[in-house]
Amino acid sequence: MQNKIPSYFEGHKPISKNDLVERILEDFPNLKESSINVYLSKLKKQGILKNPTRGIYALKGKQEFYPVINAKLKRLFNKVKKDYPFIDFCAWNTIWLNDLMRHQPFKFYTILELDKDATQSVFYKLKDQGKQVFLEPDAETFELYIHNSDNVIIIKQLVSEAPLLETENVVIPSLEKLLVDMIVDTNLYAAQQGELDFIYQSAFDKFEVNQGKMKRYAQRRNREKEVEQRTNLTLANS
Known part of the structure; x- marks a missing residue:
């Protein structure tokens, strides 16, 4: 499933958790929603997904803001x-x-x-x-x-x-x-x-x-x- 995850984020745009779960279920209809939730948490811990605000998921990858301190x-x-x-x-x-x-x-x-x-x-x-x-x-x-x-x-x-x-x-x-x-x-x-x-x-x-x-x-x-x-x-x- 991990290889499919990026395809759910068109142009790397954030999507709601509900939309993400629906897209996963379209490809993996036998999965339970509870199993998907556990898997999404795992992907967050691995740094593959981010959760910028409640109910929203996005692909990890952008820079953190750390400007040069002279x-x-x-x-x-x-x-x-x-x-x-x-x-x-x-x-x-x-x-x-x-x-x-x-x-x-x-x-x-x-x-x-x-x-x-x-x-x-x-x-x-x-x-x-x-x-x-x-x-x-x-x-x-x-x-x-x-x-x-x-x-x-x-x-x-x-x-x-x-x-x-x-x-x-x-x-x-x-x-x-x-x-x-x-x-x-x-x-x-x-x-x-x-x-x-x-x-x-x-x-x-x-x-x-x-x-x-x-x-x-x-x-x-x-x-x-x-x-x-x-x-x-x-x-x-x-």
Whole structure:
């Protein structure tokens, strides 16, 4: 049966569990549904199938989102971690989004997202060290000071229970978080606003995207309906 499994996923598109079971039964009518369920669980453990959201199956094979962490970002992360060992925070750079875009921005920003209580303290500490740092900048600040500057660090409040991951001992936002945030924070993601459809399509085509994780975070950011509509449109075009 294993050799038949890929044929049930036309163009590698995800399908519902019910549809998958029906297609298996068409080829193997003597199988019991309970036996199929056990076999599907086995294929998940073997890494042949994935279960991106409840009731949906897809073929494994896309990349996991693990962008390159450069030395500069590592140093900044480690510095903040040393000075504030008990806060939750993540660090990243907007250059990571270039892999998902058609038109490449020329300016990139380092982003620190921290617990609310730590944002001002970290801001003043970095400013005292001579860093070009901005705290929760608004549209006017971006226009006047940030868009034409280099080596900018932007500090923002980290939304509680935001989906994060750790790679190379650095905590970074997950792809699901970035996809939701770029719909919410139109100032920080100004360069991406004209390419949201393309970015979503690129993300879903290239990487594993956990739709359940995305939905939960979108709820926390009060953008569930908008994110769901864009996700559904993206999947329909895949």
